[in-house]
Amino acid sequence: MFKIPKLLVLAFSILFFSSSYSQDKTIDSLKIVLRNTKVHDTTKLQAISDVMDNYYSLDDKNYYYLNTILGNLALKNYKKGNTFKEQIIYAEWLAAHYSIVANRYSQKAMPEKALAYHDKAIAILRSIKSYDEMYVVSLNKAAFYAKMEKNKEAIPLIYAALKFYEKDPVKYAEQMSYALTMMANVYSSQNQYEKAISYDLKAIGYYDAFYAKNSITHTLYLKALCYGHIAFCYTRMKEYNQSIIYNSKALAITKKIGADSQTAQALARMGEAHTKLGHFEEAEKLYQEVLGMKSLTVENDNLSIAMSTLGLGLLNFEKGDLDKANLYSAKGFALSKETGNIALQKQGADLLYTINIKTKNFEKALEMYKYYEKIVDSTQILEAKGAFEKQQLQYDFEKKELNYKLVSQKKAAVKNNWLIALSGAILVLLLGVYFYYRNNKQKHAIAGLEKNQIKQKLLITQMNPHFIFNSIDNIQGLIHDKKDSDAVNYLSKFSKLTRQILENSNENYISLSEEVEMIENYLSIQQLLYSNKFDYKIEVEDAIDTEAILLPPMLTQPFIENAIKHGLGNKDKNGMIEIHFYLKESKLFFEVSDNGKGFDAEKKVTNHKSLAMTITKERLVNYTKNADFIVQADNIKDTDENIVGAKISFEIPYIYEN
Template identity: 25%
Template sequence: MKKLTWFYILVLCLSWGGAFLDTVWANDAQLDSLHCYYSAQIQGAESNDTLLMDALFAYGESLDDIGETELAVEQFEASWNLAQENDDVVRAADVGNYLASLYWEQGECEKSTSFYLEALAFAHKSGRVGTIAKIGMNLACNYSLSGDYENAITHALKALELKESNRHLEMICYHYINVANIFRESGNTVKWREYLLKAYALKDVEGCASAVDVAKIYNSLGSLAHEQNDLTAALGYFDTLLMVSREHDFQQGISTAFANMASVYKDLGELEKALALTEEAEAYLGDHTYEHIYNNNWKALLHKELGSYTEALNLVEANLARKDIGGYATEKLKAIELCYELNYLLGQYQEAFRWNDSLRVNESRFRDERVRGMVEDLETQYQMAQKEMQIELLEAENEVKTQRIRMGMGLLVLFSVLGGFGFYTYRMKQQQAFLLQTDLQQKLLRSQMNPHFLFNALSSIQCFMYQKDTELAAGYLGNFAALTRGILEHSRRDFIPLCAELKVLENYLELEVMRLDGKVAYQIEVDEQLDCDLHLIPPLVIQPFVENCIKHAFTGITYQGIVFVRLHEEKNHLVVVVEDNGLGFAKAGFASTTEHKSMSMAIFNERRLILEKRLGSPISFEVVDLSDRTDESSSGSRVIIHLPLLTNQNLNHEKNCNY
């Protein structure tokens, strides 16, 4: 059970050139201003029918754009009448085509088909190849959906033949994909695949496919993969469909992608997930009749699988009660089938029997072997007649073909990579916590890679080079390399040995001392009780606090500034003290936020929350301002950080308990 496709947007796409800016304008405008604008145009054109028709057409188009379908139909009908009075075959064909597509959208299938037929007649009179083929193909789609495959394939092949014989490649993918879908509907997988691949091969050639066509191609590829039970590939294709549709803000595509993913998950046995995806699909559902009928059928099937038969039955009965369901043969058949099964499951055998009868009648009508055979015969005839021309066409496509071979492989690879990636990201989404962690790692990396510090450090090293002090330059370059390497390596990991963290800190401080020309010194003291190789610490926890000190504590002092870093163990906790003999927070303006500083503090806090949750014990830090002290020698500030004392062993233990 897969959602078929969508139609007629092509009609709008083809006309964008002229009316493009008007459309942009209309999106934002209220209905009123639209009315004002076009009333003036319509009145202005009073004496000139051609101008009037164009104005009505543009008005109708704008109304359609903002979803005012009924009003739009009125405008097109007026334009249609005028075109017939004036025997203006070009406009009559265009207006008739548009009008037919609007009727179809409203579920008036028969009216739609008769308008296509009239428009097609006008198009033949006008002799424009593109228009004849376009309308013919639209008509074929109508026939196909209502189950009349014989007429559908006749018109579709005629349209295709016309395009190919005139080497009219514009929007050719629309035609291939529709022929593919007709074969799909009539149950001919081989031909479905053949025409789908034709569309796929040409989709990147300029002008051959609209964005909507590309979306349709991916949808069809996905459904084909699903049909052939390659569920992973199917999910990949639907994910691509989702991306393409999102990129073009194409609601129907998004909805279809979710719905079809749901159907794959149903086959994977993940019914809850399928239901969730279906609900997501519903959020993007448009006004189109077909979409609603499809959605009801699909939900009924899911409910059936989940055992809520009554709910399912209500949905199908609602579908069968619609007067416009006759236009969608496959869906009608599906609904009847479900109705039979559900009644049977609910023990309402008499009802079930009645539906079973009706099922057989419909089935034989729509899935007649004879019809299917005829469809195939017609296609073979077309193939024979086309054979010569096909060769020519292939030659004409030579350019395209080289591209196809070269790009085909590349695209396939790229495409499977993309599909795989899409699936991968999708999985990632389920693991929100994991993602958060990655995100944090990146932020951490960025905050430690303070570009201002790094480039200034390099600038100082450059000075030694100009002064030809190669020993010092080489030494500091070594520090620089060790620091950047440490940051790059450690930011990926959750915990690192204490000694590794201290090494990075030391390299960082060496560079700061060099940069500040000895104005600041540092001292790192580690209590003998601590085993630096054994005990672990989350990476890059201490450095932001030290950086804060150096940036703010020593501005304008005249004595030797010193940063102390002391580590010791206390009640099974690791205590880190960062202290300076500078101005103290009050004077240094610790509260004032420079962008980088506030960022590293924010990241520290974010990490703290995650670590606390993971380790199940609190991480705290307190700030002490020492500048109030009367004893001047011990002015400055002190930050005290308490972390749980970690080793590989107790981390493993924690893992075993929590996961």
């Protein structure tokens, strides 16, 4: 299930909240579930998440109170020894918690801590290869950068997420909507409002598709943010009637779900549109409604209050009351700095600059101008640096040209310069030839390696269907013989073995412990098929570290199969298969023996035409680069020289991972 918290998509809509909380009946009911010791912790985590998603929005204090409980429970289990599956689940919940904490620090204008927690969440998800959720956290990080107007850092994160989710846009409908909304936000920050609106509308389509299947509050919340952003874009395009229409759509949702902060922001945006249309009375009514919302005071929602206070500053400026305009604008500007919202600070600084120019307070106007320029410069440092470097390079080039002309006037210096230039050219040519040769050599080596790896995977995929076909044939035989319980048991073990084969077929090397586990599964399946007419024993020399030894997968199975089918073909009971892995002169050897009829002189295993064994021998030749690779086959004899079994052994190429 999708665990990562829903994206805070618009930089100007991220809220500041306090850490205080109050209880309600929903949380009280949840606590009863959490105290139940019979309920598994993974179920408790899911219950907390469901309550967060379905009963609270991102501007509700209880949302973050519950996140603290979720984080503590996830971290406690993450530090324990769990099964691999459980560890992944707890890791995902812990990453979800970190992502929400990151957003909290972003809202509180604490960028260093916000980035640290974003990166912690991303690192955990990458470690367990949970890429779908990892890219959602990346989008959260992009939202943080967008809030700081660091679009150069945000854009690669957005495109990486889009590239991943576009592989299956139906499955990732909600995540696609997050990425599209982020694209809209970046376009609007670059004043490309029409493009921003087109991306918002695409995002809303994905939100609707997701909500049709998953009716959760957060989806409506984020859809309302899209409407609010569209309204913001229309205001900047001076299409104020359209802005009012889309603000009304946002309000209809935020009031329905009880998202007071988003309601306040929609009212503030609507007030700005009415101000620009000259509807001063209606605009002031809307601003005062925001400032009169008690929940905003309780939550210390500086963003909504700052928007409305600056709105009143703009309103009084348009009405010509410069004293009131200056009072409200100064208060709103101070609040905007507390939010850390760059766009709002720019708006406040610009408004105060204009007011002070009108009132001829040029000192204050200059202060606001410098503040505005400082913010703009901080968002363009990289671009300015690039332009500076370009100018510096041009200057250096022109300076060298001038020096060359001066020196060239001296006859003796001209000779020296020609000699230096010729020597340099020869040196550059020689270096160029050398690096060209080395580069081509590396390319050929890499191409050869990739070709060999592809061939190895092709060989192993050829072998796996052969084995699977035989096993399915065995299951059919049990069913026809009406051995239902044996068939079910066989099928269960076969499915486990098949999964191992499929997982390992994409690997060039697996650990010896994994190979031994596959062999054990395979032999237990064959025991069922042959009515337990044989036993088996697997022995690994004590000196061998089975986790550190890596070898190509499925090299041994064909030879074990041959020992069972052909070596024990004449036995009705008391058969024995012995498997031995041992080291000899730092080389790893595999040996399989049986107590069957042995080899006929003319039917040695080296001449056996089994497809699987033929492929396996070809794989061994490719791994060892030895065309004369030998599989040693011998009969086992007693003291009277009677054949009492057969033995096969060969060297296995391996990697020791220390």
